[in-house]
Amino acid sequence: MTFTQRFQTFVCEGDNISCEVAGFEIIARIVRDDCPDAPDERQDGFWPSLYKDAPGFIGPGPNHRQRFAEAQAKAEAVMAAWRKDEWFYCGIVLSVALEGVTLEPHATSLWGIEANYPGSDNAYLTEVAQELLPEALDAGRATARRLCAALDTSGARA
Numbered sequence: 001m002t003f004t005q006r007f008q009t010f011v012c013e014g015d016n017i018s019c020e021v022a023g024f025e026i027i028a029r030i031v032r033d034d035c036p037d038a039p040d041e042r043q044d045g046f047w048p049s050l051y052k053d054a055p056g057f058i059g060p061g062p063n064h065r066q067r068f069a070e071a072q073a074k075a076e077a078v079m080a081a082w083r084k085d086e087w088f089y090c091g092i093v094l095s096v097a098l099e100g101v102t103l104e105p106h107a108t109s110l111w112g113i114e115a116n117y118p119g120s121d122n123a124y125l126t127e128v129a130q131e132l133l134p135e136a137l138d139a140g141r142a143t144a145r146r147l148c149a150a151l152d153t154s155g156a157r158a
Contacts, residue, residue, distance in 0.1 A: 001019070001021040001022075001133055001134070001137065002019065002130060002133070003017050003018075003019045003026075003028065003126060003129055003130055003133070004019060005017040005018070005019070005126075006123070006126040007030070007122050007123075007125040007126050007129075008122065009121045009122055010116055010122070011030055011090075011115050011116060011122055011125065012030070013030055013031060013032045013088075013090070014029060014030065014031075015029065015030045016028060016029035016030070017126065017129060019133075021133070021137055022137070023098060023099075024096055024097065024098055024103075024137060024140045024141075025096070025097045025098070026094055026095070026096055026107075026133060026136050026137065026140075027094065027095045027096075027097070028092055028093070028094050028129035028132070028133075029092075029093050029094075029095070030090045030091075030092065030093075030115060030125065031090060031091045031092075031093050031109075032088055032089075032090055032091075033088070033089035033090050033091055033111055033112060033113075035089065035111075035112070038079070038082065039078060039079060039082055040075075040079065042089075042112065044056075045057075046075060047072070047075055048068050048071035048072050048075060049068075050064065050065075050068055056071075058071055077118060078117075078118055081118050086116060086118070087114060087115060087116040087117045087118065088114075088115055088116065089111075089112055089113065089114060089115070090111075090113055090114075090115045090125075091109045091110060091111035091112075091113065092109060092110050092113060092125060092128045092129050092132065093106055093108075093109040094106075094107050094108050094109065094129065094132050094133070094135075094136035095107055095136075096136050096137065096139060096140030096143070097140075098140065098144055103139075103140045103143040103144060103147075104136070104139045104140050104143050107135070107136035107139035107140060108132045108135040108136045108139060109132070110128050110131075110132060113125065113128060
């Protein structure tokens with residue numbers, strides 16, 4: 001079971017990919033993360049540091065000042081792009097349908113993922129969807145079983 005499509009190299013909220021597994025249609029969609037925190041507030045060590053006990057320590061060795069300057073320039077570029085809304089944090093949300101009926105609109109998800117991150121091809125978005133696929137399928141199967149059991153106990157038969 002696998003997604004044969006992949007998310008594009010530039011994505012927008014609402015973009016999706018889908019696949020069919022054992023009669024279930026699984027849709028993975030991009031939903032903008034509603035947490036307003038900036039990247040440097042979300043990630044320890046976002047800003048580089050020359051201090052060995054700091055989360056952003058660039059490591060010892062030759063050219064440490066040059067490596068620090070390069071890391072600082074990269075962090076500043078990432079922050080500038082985020083402020084211009086060139087990239088954003090999102091969630092990958094999987095839904096499950098069977099014969100056109102949505103069984104689980106939010107079967108599983110993972111949040112806090114970078115979309116359109118500078119220098120990224122967004123391949124990670126598809127990898128996340130792929131990793132979540134078994135859990136979404138399990139949720140869809142469980143809902144289908146529950147609905148069938150409810151129909152069976154109510155005396156309604158198709």
